[in-house]
Each structure stands twice: as structure tokens, then as C-alpha cells.
Amino acid sequence: MTPLLQVKNLVIDIPQRAGGEPLEFAVLPGQVWGVLGPNGVGKTTLLHTLAGLRPARAGEVRVKGRPLQAWRRRALARMLAVLFQERHESFPATVMETVLIGRHPWLPPWQLERPEDIALARQALERLAVAELAPRLLSTLSGGERQRVAIATVLAQAPQLWLADEPTNHLDLHHQVGVMALLAQQAAAGCGVLMCMHDLNLAARWCDHVLLLYPDGAVRAGTAQQMLKPELLSELYRQPLVAAEVDGARVFVPVK
Numbered sequence: 536m537t538p539l540l541q542v543k544n545l546v547i548d549i550p551q552r553a554g555g556e557p558l559e560f561a562v563l564p565g566q567v568w569g570v571l572g573p574n575g576v577g578k579t580t581l582l583h584t585l586a587g588l589r590p591a592r593a594g595e596v597r598v599k600g601r602p603l604q605a606w607r608r609r610a611l612a613r614m615l616a617v618l619f620q621e622r623h624e625s626f627p628a629t630v631m632e633t634v635l636i637g638r639h640p641w642l643p644p645w646q647l648e649r650p651e652d653i654a655l656a657r658q659a660l661e662r663l664a665v666a667e668l669a670p671r672l673l674s675t676l677s678g679g680e681r682q683r684v685a686i687a688t689v690l691a692q693a694p695q696l697w698l699a700d701e702p703t704n705h706l707d708l709h710h711q712v713g714v715m716a717l718l719a720q721q722a723a724a725g726c727g728v729l730m731c732m733h734d735l736n737l738a739a740r741w742c743d744h745v746l747l748l749y750p751d752g753a754v755r756a757g758t759a760q761q762m763l764k765p766e767l768l769s770e771l772y773r774q775p776l777v778a779a780e781v782d783g784a785r786v787f788v789p790v791k
């Protein structure tokens with residue numbers, strides 16, 4: 536099976552910082568990867584590098600077997616989508632206009648959205664329970680509502696590879712679980728998901744693979760079973776943790 540994403544000897548470029556251990560991993564269709572590490576370690580930088588939004592210091596990223604640089608922008612936008620952590624509104628837009636941006640890679644040149652694009656945007660809004668907000672200006676939404684609109688935009692884009700930066704940011708527990716279930720559903724349908732996250736318990740519940748980025752530049756990649764261990768995570772966060780098994784999932788609790 537061709538990996539959706541393959542990373543070979545990749546060193547991300549963080550200004551004024553030594554390179555660290557090269558990254559080597561692959562995301563296959565059906566897999567959900569969590570990227571874990573402390574604040575400032577480089578999770579967002581990695582995600583942006585994987586999306587081709589910033590150059591790597593060394594190494595290679597392949598998307599569906601082709602080097603990232605060999606992809607044309609539009610074809611790549613049909614293939615992968617990024618859920619950004621920081622979003623800046625450059626002009627006032629409604630929720631519907633925002634979600635329709637997700638359809639742009641699929642529009643024929645110089646054409647407006649077609650009825651099927653509008654239908655897909657509506658479905659995405661409904662899936663994220665924000666359909667009733669469609670006519671509202673984005674600037675009037677709460678943080679959690681905005682986050683769900685951003686996820687609906689990616690859903691409307693229909694990528695095979697989701698690169699998501701803290702997808703549960705701003706969300707209450709119900710919507711956190713809803714979004715993780717959506718990502719798992721996407722993976723079950725043959726997509727790949729790679730997401731930066733801080734919640735170990737969500738990672739343990741929903742990720743099948745995990746990448747650990749350590750502040751000293753060390754990296755570890757493997758199955759969630761191998762990576763989500765109290766000793767590895769206590770070292771990762773410089774915070775002692777204990778683990779227990781609840782309802783078939785590992786849960787982590789910080790030691791006071």
C-alpha cells in the first residue's frame with residue numbers, strides 16, 4: 536500500500552536551533568497519528584513542513600509516493616488539507632462563504648461554486664453541527680464555533696490526508712469527542728490523519744500511531760501501544776505521570 540505521507544530523514548527548520556534527530560515515519564490509509572510534545576518543540580513547524588508551507592532543513596516528504604515539491608498546488612490541495620491552529624481573517628466572510636473555500640481546489644478554473652459544492656459545504660456544516668450559523672459572519676462566532684467551522688471547511692475540501700493542528704482546541708468535551716470520532720471515521724473510510732495534540736487521554740482513545748518530539752531533539756515513532764507509556768510520556772513532558780486502564784483505554788494522570 537502506498538503511504539499517503541512518507542517522511543524520510545526529515546529535519547525541520549526551527550530558527551536558531553540545532554537540527555535534532557531526523558524523522559522517519561509513514562502514514563498509511565486508515566491510520567490516525569498523534570504528534571505529541573511540549574510547547575515550542577516544533578509540532579506546528581512539522582505540520583507546516585509536511586504540508587509544503589515551509590522548507591525542511593534536510594530530508595524528504597513524499598505524498599502518495601511523489602515528492603512534495605513535484606505536486607502542483609491545486610492537485611496537492613485536493614490531496615491534503617491543513618487545519619491551522621492560528622487563523623487570520625483577511626476580510627469579513629460568512630460561515631457559508633468560509634466553508635465554500637474548501638471546495639476551491641475542486642472547482643473548474645474561473646467557475647463559481649456549483650450546486651454540488653454548496654451541497655457538500657452544507658453537509659459539512661451539518662456534520663459539525665454549525666449549519667444554523669451558515670449566514671453569520673465568522674467574526675461573530677465563539678471560539679468553539681469557529682473551530683468547528685474550520686473543521687467543516689477541511690471536511691468540504693475532502694482531502695485524503697488530514698494534517699490537523701490541535702483539532703480539539705476551544706471545544707467542549709462533547710465536541711472534542713465528536714471531532715475525534717469524525718477523524719476516526721475519515722480514517723476508516725481510507726484517509727490518513729496526522730494531528731498535533733496535547734490531550735494524552737484523547738490520543739490514547741483515538742490514535743493508533745504516535746510521534747513523540749522531545750525538547751532535546753530526540754524523536755520516537757510507533758504504535759500508540761508502544762509510545763503511550765508513562766515512562767516515555769513523563770520524560771516527554773518532564774512531568775511524572777501514572778497510567779490506568781479505564782473502559783478499554785489507557786488514561787494518564789499527572790502525579791502531584
Ligand SMILES: Nc1ncnc2c1ncn2[C@@H]1O[C@H](COP(=O)(O)OP(=O)(O)OP(=O)(O)O)[C@@H](O)[C@H]1O
Nearest residue numbers: 549550572573574575576577578579580581620731
Ligand atoms: N518565525 C519564527 N522565528 C523564530 N522562531 C520561531 C518562528 N516560528 C516559530 N518559532 C519557534 O519555533 C519553535 C517551534 O514552534 P512550534 O509552533 O512549531 O511549536 P509547537 O510544538 O507547535 O508548540 P505549542 O505546543 O506551543 O503549539 C518555538 O520555539 C517557536 O518560538
